[in-house]
Each structure stands twice: as structure tokens, then as C-alpha cells.
Amino acid sequence: MTALIDDVRCEALFVSWLQRxxxxxxxxxxxxxxxxxxxxxxxxxxxxxxxxxxxxxxxxIGRMRWARNAVHLAFAV
Known part of the structure; x- marks a missing residue:
């Protein structure tokens, strides 16, 4: 379940207005x-x-890499 939530979060950040x-x-x-x-x-x-x-x-590719790292840091428990 956590992997799916992380995937959605990464996709959302990827398509968001927020930039590295x-x-x-x-x-x-x-x-x-x-x-x-x-x-x-x-x-x-x-x-x-x-x-x-x-x-x-x-x-x-670079944006998704950034999104994955950013999501892992921002949503770390």
C-alpha cells in the first residue's frame, strides 16, 4: 500500500507547478x-x-528522479 501511495505522490509532484x-x-x-x-x-x-x-x-527522467527523492524526504515518517 505504501508503494502505491508513494507512486501517486511522485506522479503528482512530477506534474505540479513546483520546480526543483x-x-x-x-x-x-x-x-x-x-x-x-x-x-x-x-x-x-x-x-x-x-x-x-x-x-x-x-x-x-531527471524530473521524476527529483520528484521521487523529494517525496521520500517530504513524507518520511
């Missing part, structure tokens, strides 16, 4: 994830991730 260059805090990351899931839903986030990987695979 903003040097976001854990609070910023959590807010962006919740707002993006509220806006697009879980399926909508996944669709947008797939679209980005299809259109810009070279950039998408």
Missing part, C-alpha cells in the same frame, strides 16, 4: 502534492506523467 529550482521545503512539496491530486486526481496525474515521458523523455 524553487528549492522547495518539505511543506511546499506536501502542499504541491495534495493540491495537484485534488486538481487532477490520481488517474489524471498518471496520464500527464505518461504524456511528458512520451513527449520529452530526456527531461522527464
Amino acid at each position: 529550482s524553487h528549492e522547495p521545503t518539505a511543506e511546499n512539496i506536501r502542499e504541491a502534492v495534495h493540491a495537484t491530486v485534488d486538481r487532477f486526481g490520481e488517474a489524471g496525474c498518471a496520464e500527464r506523467v505518461a504524456q511528458e515521458f512520451g513527449e520529452h523523455p530526456d527531461c522527464a
Whole structure:
């Protein structure tokens, strides 16, 4: 169950407005994830991730790597 929640959070952060260059805090990351899931839903986030990987695979890889690391830090228990 935790892996699925992490996947949704990563996808949400990936498609959110938040950028690595903003040097976001854990609070910023959590807010962006919740707002993006509220806006697009879980399926909508996944669709947008797939679209980005299809259109810009070279950039998408780095963004997803950042999103995964950021989510793990922001939602660590």
C-alpha cells in the first residue's frame, strides 16, 4: 500500500507547478502534492506523467528522479 501511495505522490509532484529550482521545503512539496491530486486526481496525474515521458523523455527522467527523492524526504515518517 505504501508503494502505491508513494507512486501517486511522485506522479503528482512530477506534474505540479513546483520546480526543483524553487528549492522547495518539505511543506511546499506536501502542499504541491495534495493540491495537484485534488486538481487532477490520481488517474489524471498518471496520464500527464505518461504524456511528458512520451513527449520529452530526456527531461522527464531527471524530473521524476527529483520528484521521487523529494517525496521520500517530504513524507518520511
